[in-house]
Amino acid sequence: MNKRKFFKTSILYFEKDPSKCENKKNSIKFYKNGLLIIEETKIFASGDYEELISLYNIDKKDISLEYEDNLIMPGFIDTHLHYAQTEMIGSFGEQLLPWLEKYTFPTEMKYKDPIYAKEMANFFIKELFKNGTTTAAVFTTVHKESTNAIFEVANKYKMRLIAGKVMMDRNAPKELLDDAKSSYEDSLELIEKWHEKDRLLYAITPRFAPTSTKEQLELARKLKEKYPTTYIQTHLSENLNEIQWVKSLFSNAKSYLDVYDSFGLVTNRAIFGHAIYLEEQEYKTLHEKGASVSLCPTSNLFLGSGLFKIKKLKDENCEVKIGFGSDVGAGTTLNMIKTLNEAYKIVSLEQNSAQNREALSAFEGFYQITLGASISLDLEDKIGKLASNYEADFVVIDFKADEIQNLRMQKIEEQNKDDLAELEEKLFALMIMGDDRNIKATFVNGKKVY
Template structure:
């Protein structure tokens, strides 16, 4: 991968959250907004950021300023849980989690044995992320090592920061999708050595979920984590009540679903558990104590009828959380639509989700959940220059609504509740434009 050496200079309206926070109410104090701002990048990193009036004196020689006068520029969206092999099976009708896996997911994933097919879907998937303003994602591949190769190769073309891994699954799935405890370990180790830390690629040890791994395989996954402590762990937890009952039957010696992963050394600061809709209090405490993170996937939880995620609890228990689209149970690649559904999930529980809190979860909070808030999530100098240019008036209805916006927060809220991929004007990855909307 060739390194980026070009500088870029972007002028426009900038909005971000300056620092991570301990409570939602603190976010408002960390909101940073420049009506006329300037961002200068060098070699993919943010070199200068601030008001245009101050920054114009810092412009590098012979660098053309790209001026987005009518748009809003925010940090790139971060998707903390998504399955790229399920891209083509979104909107599969009528089942809840366990039946949905057997009926739709496993037959789809078998196709990734073919490297050419994996490459085709990987390219499509990365393009969809960029088209939706997502610049970093934590991604499930399939059991096939070639599915991981295809995804990282597609991401490298844009110098995009992705975290991904081969599914480990040695039972309760079609034979064509099963590895073994030993082959899952060996294949994952080879992929870690091939891809982790190469360019912006990072690896995640990826047992699908406890029911599809034997105790022997989970033990081997834990050995991998101990051997490579800076890699990630990515799996599912407490999504569906029938799933939880199944785990309790399969692992009667453990104290609960999370305790299965904890027992095998799979919790920690780079462990991300998707869903967590039905955690017990002791499990919330374990998540906090181990610095593990949750991926909140509202469109998926609603589509599969899994339940309502208690977002407020993440603040009460001090547990890291980010937003996940969970394609293909999730119904949109777009984080604006994900926020739209997240707001409704909170409303159904008598809680609120403000525009600024939603922005936090989609950017800096998501980066914190992935242990990347030192590199991503806002416009602080030295961070990687991933950002998205938003058109707040992509439709006539949106333009009408924006005329009535009382302030910045109201304008942002309207965008989040009414927005989709049409609002993504441009996406920048590592300081370079990776996507521009074609009118």
């Protein structure tokens, strides 16, 4: 028998989208007195403590009680962020296009240096773990060096990471431009080196339509055709000025999304960041092609870009797969709990004028950064649950990280609600008040990394 690890604590994971279930109990697996069993790099089993120790004849002295008063959930999944922008987080806002020119492009120039890129990749990955994030879809820079660096560091931890070299051959500083041919050759080299090595996955990454020529987008299509299991990641409809710019550059396109679609880049492994100002046909195309969008609340608020429409994206007649992204560095935090805090406010504001206004529930929020995100990344058979044979990525949550949280949680516990109602109230308080201090431990591939 392989060496197993046993953790006695409360356990929560999702089976379905709670916002689609009349009875929330049908959407979750929750064991207040639970046991999580890890066998090397996989989940062996999770469930009720008494049932599992009897079923597998487990000696109680082998069970860790370190997290007995906490909650174990699947590791958080961040579906859109830029690791080279970590160091410029909190740079004075402006709006998207001038912000890119003033802060982003000068910062990214530094990542041609492989030593610097590796140093920052180490910092970035450790910060993800500190915040409970175990999988992310990451933009690097135009430089191969930055992409090699992030993959090297992630692979050291056997992390499941999606990343890709930015393709950008126009409308940026000369020092950050590649060309169509070199971007193809560099991306091909990186795909062959890293894609599907251990738990790593490659994303073909045109930054956004305005910074790629038609020739570059055509070569991105060829890469996708040559390596069909790779991802596409880019930006879509983040800012009204950006949309007008796209229309002026691609005058024959029916819409912003149509630019990508005309080059075969809207697929079931395509991730479009933001998607705030979608037209009706764009919703339909995303739905029909099985593509996903990454909603980035802290970034959208920081740059004043707009409010995404999560309820529209979840319309049962034209549903689009959804993940949440921190979008650092326009995003203001790597912490997915704080990201949900801002998402709650955006949904409330966006729904403010609607009849039957629906807020973002705690269950829906935590679903979206675990199982919902794994579905959006076409990885729902590997991550996002604590079920048997899933990859052992999980986070240990401490609900009482400071005095005011402790007070709030005590008051919830005193209300004598049933277990599920108490859990939901605690998760909502966590969603509004929580941050990295609530992350007691993070496990990746069965090993503690934070």
